[in-house]
Amino acid sequence: MQRGMASWYGEDFHGKQTSNKEIYDMHSMTAAHKTLPFGTFVKVTNLTNGKSVVVRINDRGPFVKGRIIDLSFAAAQKLGMSETGISPVVIKVLKKFSPKKSSQRYAVQVGSYTIKQNARTLKSKLQRNYDTVYIAEHKTPSQIYYRVRIRTRSMKAAQKIADRLNKKGYSVHIIEEY
Numbered sequence: 001m002q003r004g005m006a007s008w009y010g011e012d013f014h015g016k017q018t019s020n021k022e023i024y025d026m027h028s029m030t031a032a033h034k035t036l037p038f039g040t041f042v043k044v045t046n047l048t049n050g051k052s053v054v055v056r057i058n059d060r061g062p063f064v065k066g067r068i069i070d071l072s073f074a075a076a077q078k079l080g081m082s083e084t085g086i087s088p089v090v091i092k093v094l095k096k097f098s099p100k101k102s103s104q105r106y107a108v109q110v111g112s113y114t115i116k117q118n119a120r121t122l123k124s125k126l127q128r129n130y131d132t133v134y135i136a137e138h139k140t141p142s143q144i145y146y147r148v149r150i151r152t153r154s155m156k157a158a159q160k161i162a163d164r165l166n167k168k169g170y171s172v173h174i175i176e177e178y
Helices: 073-079 116-126 155-167
Strands: 002-009 030-032 041-046 052-059 067-072 086-093 105-113 133-139 144-152 173-177
Touching: 002 073, 041 067, 041 073, 052 067, 052 073, 067 073, 067 086, 105 116, 105 155, 116 133, 116 144, 144 155, 155 173
Parallel strands: 002 067, 030 052
Antiparallel strands: 002 086, 030 067, 041 052, 041 086, 105 144, 105 173, 133 144
16 A cells, blocks of 8 residues: 555646557546556545545656656546646555566666767766666657666665665656566
8 A cells, every 4th residue: 555645647648658558548547656567456545535446557657756646537537636636545556456476677767868978978877886777769759768777677676776866866767668
């Protein structure tokens, strides 16, 4: 179980690719979470009104400090929080309907740049302390992003690296890779 603030995302992301490569549908019962494996089902309860929904994790986020889950517009509506935008919630993993073990690989994303040389500079700096630093290219219709990442063996290892880099002032994200 996890307690914190939920938010929702809708039209700006509708029809765009999620972190697990699905196309985001703001009318489906899905959500973004920073660390839960893709395909995990969670029960989200709005602590303001007691309403609950079940959503499937298919994206990464939220990337706003203090928030623990980003819900689809449909989920936010059912929870009665589409007007307020945020709400205090409790989330609980539904183990019966979730993957037993993730086959995913984890990485800590430390930076994302549109200029390749900036990514190379950060990579060189990080390689002093980490052996598995690499640059992943992400192409959109209008831009190429160079994402600097550190590959890890487990979620636990990724969390340790993320904590260490956060203390040094980096804004990092743990991701699951295919």
